[in-house]
Amino acid sequence: MNDDTLRLLPFFSMRQAVLTACMLSAGSLWAADTVLTLKQQAGAFFDKHCLECHDAETKKGGLDLELVDYGMAGRAQTDLWTSIHDRMAKGEMPPAKQVQPAKAELEQVLGVIKPALITADRAGREVVQRRLNRIEYQNTINDLLAVDLDLKDLLPEDQQAGGFDNNGEALAVSTEQMQGYLAAARRAIDAAIVTGDRPKTETFKVDSTREVKPYFADGTYSLVDGRVVIFTSSDNSSYSKVSTRDHRIPVRGRYRFRFQAAAHDAADRLWFTVSGSSFAGLEATHKNLGYYEVSAEPKMFEIEALLEAKSAIQFFALGLPGYLKKKPGVVYPGVGFGEVEITGPLIEQWPPESHTRLLGTTDLKTGTLADAERILSGFVPRAFRRVAEDGEVARFVSLTKSLLESGRSFEESLRAGLIAVLCSPNFIYLREASQPDTTRIAAAELAVRLSYFLCSAPPDDELLALAAKKQLSTPAVLRAQAERLLSSPKSETFVKNFTGQWLHLRQLNDTTPDEKLYKKFDELLQVSMLWESEGYFREMLKADLPIEDLLDARWAMLNQRLAEHYGVADVTGLDLRKVALPADSVRGGVLTQAAVLKVTANGTTTSPVLRGVWVLENILGQPTPPPPPNTAGIEPDIRGAETVREQLAKHRNVESCNVCHRQIDPPGFALESFDPIGDYRENYLRWNVTNVEHNWGSVVKGALVDSSGQTASGEAFADIRAFKKLLLARRADFARCLTEKLLSYALGREMGFSDRAAIDKIVEQTQTQGNGLRTLIHAIVQSETFATR
Incomplete structure (x- = not known):
């Protein structure tokens, strides 16, 4: 602690002084005379115009200006000072009924507060290494292992900060979280590695007549032209009597379902939905397979879906009465479903890509420690989204070796090493190391940031190759890659995740x-x-x-x-x-x-x-x-x-x-x-x-x-x-708001007072280029803020 810090101690509590000392040691805190100037000028302004309503006794609006910290140390103080600055700048403080300060007086005090607040906000910002949220973790596993698994429900619900669940401040790791990661990693490795013979692809047919027949008498179902007709919409969309439960699929895999459907006695087209249902113990899971429309003319439908073993598909009519007691002579509309032809599992190659990508041609029954070392040496860099550092692979090889030496099989020992990689902080957390002597993130981290922003998934080979060649940070290359990702099917995750949280x-x-x-x-x-x-x-x-x-x-x-x-x-x-x-x-x-x-x-x-x-x-x-x-x-x-x-x-x-x-x-x-x-x-x-x-x-x-x-x-x-129309007159405010939301989502942190200049620059640049939404995304990706810790 230097002399400047000691001089500041009378202005702060002990905790504030320690925080200030830390910021001073990083070379980022303003000098003591700046604090003194702020105290003198802002303090005098508060005495003259504000303390009558905002002192310790009155505290209107819950604000006691006698407790403000002129060193602005800590997040609470920067937030408080930001609120004070904004209300003064908008003319909300002092209130209109009070004597107003001269314009020059107001501008002078704001001119002192603003630069101090920018410095304090930047200096006090804690760089949080954020972990993958549930959706990012699931997408990363699926990309890495070439599997298609729904893993997010194995993990605790992610919390939000600043409106988004990819904000590092909200993504703590608890014991429950680690247990979830372990369960998800085990399931992923189990799905990626196959043992035994190739499953036989079969075609069979099943209908709902047996299950539905007892209900023909009460009129809620009937059999017309060989199709089971539903006349009601189910209140419980998790269970339907019209299903393929009489012949569940035998093994996990992708299956093709073909069936005929038609609207009966309907003046217009009708709609229905199909779900896949599986059971693990006493717990059922349901997967929506789509929504469809049907007319009086029978139509053949074909659906492909990846389902768990023992799954069945169920049919639900939509837009019909929830309860129906038929009256004689009255015609009631309904949706009819024919028998279902099921073909599967549909297998493109055997062993599947997930197996060969992970193990190559290694035989799990005869594998050696050398094979495990080779497999882990290829797996760790892909899992960590960067070149492996000295000793990183060795730690996982050592784990595998110790299990082999204890008498475990090669397969069991290797699985343990692979699962450990997927539970490592280097996999779970997004590393954003800055380059030497700068706050700009390294090339590999820029690839990671871009991909998780626009796809909620790890960078692909093309992005990583450009990063390795130090070409990604070139504006033209970065723009081309952002455009490629925005045009890819993976960008659908961005649409769903961003709108899902921004629009609630x-x-x-x-x-x-x-x-x-x-x-x-x-x-x-x-x-x-x-x-x-x-x-x-x-x-x-x-x-x-x-x-x-x-x-x-x-x-x-x-x-x-x-x-x-x-x-x-x-x-x-x-x-x-x-x-x-x-x-x-x-x-x-x-x-x-x-x-x-x-x-x-x-x-x-x-x-x-x-x-x-x-x-x-x-x-x-x-x-x-x-x-x-x-x-x-x-x-x-x-x-x-x-x-x-x-x-x-x-x-x-x-x-x-x-x-x-x-x-x-x-x-x-x-x-x-x-x-x-x-x-x-x-x-x-x-x-x-x-x-x-x-x-x-x-x-x-x-x-x-x-x-x-x-x-x-x-x-x-x-x-x-x-x-x-009034909102359109405030389009500039909306542009700043949307830009701030997108930047927060892109960076995994809330925007602070020190980010305002960057936001304004992005807004201005977007405006000059047509003000399009895609243009705004490109301006964010090209900004200095996007490439900085």
Whole structure:
């Protein structure tokens, strides 16, 4: 600790002084006179304009400026100073009703805070080596071993930080996590290495008649033209009586299923879904194999799927009544399924690629330690995504050797060594070593970062070869590789993972809409919602459409089910396609997509607060603080006597609430015209109970929906159409928000105050090149931030 640090001790607590000393030793902390200048100028400004409301006694908004650390040591302090800076820069502090500082005075103090905050944020940023999350781990195993396994469910759920589950700060490793890695590694090696003879490929047929026949009498099923017809949609999508359970597949592998299906007595086409179900002990697992449409004309369907041993496929009709008691003389629509022809396992080569890639021609019965050393010497660099360092391979060879010497077989000993590699920190963690005398990451690490950003998977041979030749960091080469990955099927993982977290699509199944109020909701609508939001982002990425189309556009990605939900005519079929919207449509952009509207509701009611917070945080990049302690929440009045808007008006009369709610409520009000399943409404709906004992009743219209409002800056809007125009006027704020989200996802860390200049540079560069989404991705990959620790 040098003299400068000792001089600073009076300003900090002991913990802060230690942190400051650490940052000084790294040569990254500003000098003592900078701290003194900040204390003098910012402190004087606070004394004059802020402490009347934000001292230890008053602490309005929970802020006590007497406790701020002018050394800005630690994440909590940089976050606090960032909030102070932003509120001052936006003119929110001091409040409008207070005496305002002169413009020059404000600019002077901000000019002192900003550079100090940049330095403190950069110096205090902890470089976290992040581990692979569940999806990345699964993809990495599958790529490495040439297998196709669902391993993520063997691992604990990943936590999020900054909105993403690939953030290093959230990816701790627990005992439970390591047990999961061990189980996943064992299963992966078991699947990759084959023993015994090649399984025999067979073709056999099976139908559901025996299982379904007892139910013909009650009319829920029938047999028509040799097809078993279903007249109801199952409430439990995990079990269907129409299945191939009478002849389960014998071994794990890829199988082809061929069957005929047709719609019966239906005025229009109908839909169905197929799932593969397997059982491990008492636990069943289900794998959706797709959604299909069918008409009165019988059609032959063919599905290929990789399934576990003893699996069966099941058929579910969609869009039919959940319960049916047939009446004489009434015609009921249904979906009929013929017998299923099953062929498999389908084997392209034997031994499979997974086996030969791992073992070559080594015989597991006669293998030697020399064979194990050769296998591990090739496996370790591929698993670690880099050249093996001195002694790394030897450690795993030593483990294998010790087991051999204890009397274990060659196969058992080798498996242990391979499993140990897959549980090593060098495999589980993404190494991002910087080059000597710089914060730029090395070439191999750049390849890893690019591949996990755009594919959630390890770099392929082409990327690694360019990194080894020191060519990847060349702008033209880096752009070409980013373009290649964006055009590859693996980029679908990027679409699903990013939209799933940015738009909260992963929460789509978390709520079940009230079936009494929202009878239009069904499984096909829900899955169509997901397809729309993912498809919209995918289309924008593919065509490099301007990012403001995420705010509003005159097109949408629809199929028939979703178009009917939105009231858009002339869209038929199950497949998603780009559709031009009517000029007066309320749709267009992500805000009015049914998936987003559903995840921002609770299934029964909507809350302007929840939706408003969502818009602020995910569209405008304005994080909202939690409500003050002991603040009562807003609950809908089920009697309909008082609207949520009226309750929030009372809420905003509380001064401590008003500062946030004047930001939160307007976007929430604009979205009130959409119910919990994303349907457009003019009135709230209520369940009018006529028999309390049985909860019998009917749906009645409640109060009129008012979707008008006024933003915090005073701009009025009449409805969601007008509000989206106001959002378009703030497209620069949205561009910064989206760029920050994408950078956080790409780097596995939250963006700090010191990243703002880089974000602004990326936004400006993208804007000058057409402002397309694909262009934005390229600008991020080409940025200095992307290549820096």
